[in-house]
Amino acid sequence: MVVSRTAGSKIADGIILIALLLMAFLCIAPLLHVAAISLSDSAKVSAGLVSFLPLGINFDSYIKIMNDSRFYEAFGISVQRVLLGGLINFVLCVLMAYPLSREKSEFKPRNLYMWFLIFTMMFSAGLVPTYITIKSLHLMDTIWALVLPGAVPVFNLILLVNFFRNLPKELDEAAYMDGAGPLYLLFYVYIPLSLPAIATITLFSIVGHWNSFFDGLIYMNYPENFPLQTYISQVVINIDPNNITNVNDVSALAAISNRTLSAAKIFLSMLPILLIYPFLQRYFITGITLGSVKE
């Protein structure tokens, strides 16, 4: 590429770079702020002195959380949910993507299945009928209510199908000649070649399971069965909006809530995402673009 060397162009580059760095800073500033609050002295926090660096560093709120069995029970349920739900999503996605990526000449009902999947993705029964179904299946207060309704992530499945379809057809021919069946081909050829796509959809389903709070709220009758995000939404954020009736109550509520403790709970809840994200993010850009862009 021809890079122009005029002074105006260099100034433009500088302005763009500064604007971008500012945008990037704005994206992490709130996270730094929460981390700083969680590590600061409460008095300094209420005085409004804490911005992005902790003042009067202490670990009081983290020590309090370590003695709060409700927090790590909820944490444990979320970990269970991610492992079980992520595994189910992964197995079903890979297993279903292979037959759906076949040519129509090779597997005739392919489009029939595909339309069925798209139908379930676009049209759902709605909140109340789904709730009643889960209830009548006696899944309330079990982990299955959290992992089975979303067992087939149709959107991720379509990404993977498109990725599989873009792999060279010659691979199939060669493998079939050598006597390999579909399962062999899937596990020894397709999966190893699709790691970016598989890493992407795995990241999506792990994050999805870790982040969802609403199913925990409606399908769990007892707070001790809440996954982490549901627990946080109840204890830190929502403190039942129906009980707040006037303006004075809102400020009263804000005053009594312990900001450093809430900040520590929020920070600990996002820590797993902050830890796995850097390792998986390098895959997901190729994963998304290759899976969604077609010839």
Place this chain on the structure above:
Amino acid sequence: MKNNGFSTIYHLMLLPGIILLLIFSIYPMHGILMAFQDFNPAKGVWESELIGLDNFKYMFTLPDAKDVFVNTITISAMKLTANLLFALVFALMLNEIRQRFVKKSIQTVVYLPHFLSWVLVAGIFKDMFSLDGFINQIVSFLGFQEIMFFSSNTWFPAILVGSEVWKEFGFGAIVFLAALTGISPSLYEAAAIDGASRTRQLWHITLPSIASVIVLLAVLSLRSVLDAGFDQVFNMYNKLVYPSGDIIDTYVYRIGLVKLQFELATAVGLLKSVVSFILIIISYQLAYRFANYRIF
């Protein structure tokens, strides 16, 4: 092709997933009947009395139903426009950066908020925008009166749009960035030799090259006009901002699972699904016509 003998294996590979979808997506659909019933939980869906469209008629007489519908459309229209604009501007600016390391680092940081849950984002924003929070420190430092952002009907929609843009603009830029890398460098070289400035290159090469992607995203966003973001609103709103912040999905949750008016909630939900379904069909038709896009 001679390898037609695998159909049975293919059906078997699809079977577990299809069964789960039948149980959890298709079977609940009989519950939609409730929308046309005087539903009696003791009798269940199959035995309750059918009353035709009365639930829908009743819904249209409710004053809050109208507010909810208007809120849903305005909030999501503002979000869709703001997200598209910010993502586009960000992608165009990032595309001007030549240093690979700087580019990658900015991208990594900017995508991150997308992966945080609305529960946590709501927690963070509620703290920052609270009366003694960080933002109000700045507001009062600048000499203004502190603002109750989360209980003001003027500010609440702005908070919803702002936090949505904060969380999603970077991630939304991925598609634009992919389109931008597809532009042939020879176009820019030719333009530069002809003496085109960078602004002219932007107007005459970059924007026309990604115009179809912009149209595509704009058209596809039409399908989600009735989804104003349940997780976000649910975690951010309170009774004081119902007039400006209540949306269809939060309303369905409250009348259905909190007030246990199953048939009314199902009717509202069904109306939303039907309208959304029609919007999806329209948006895919438009996307196919204007951007040659197909789902699979």
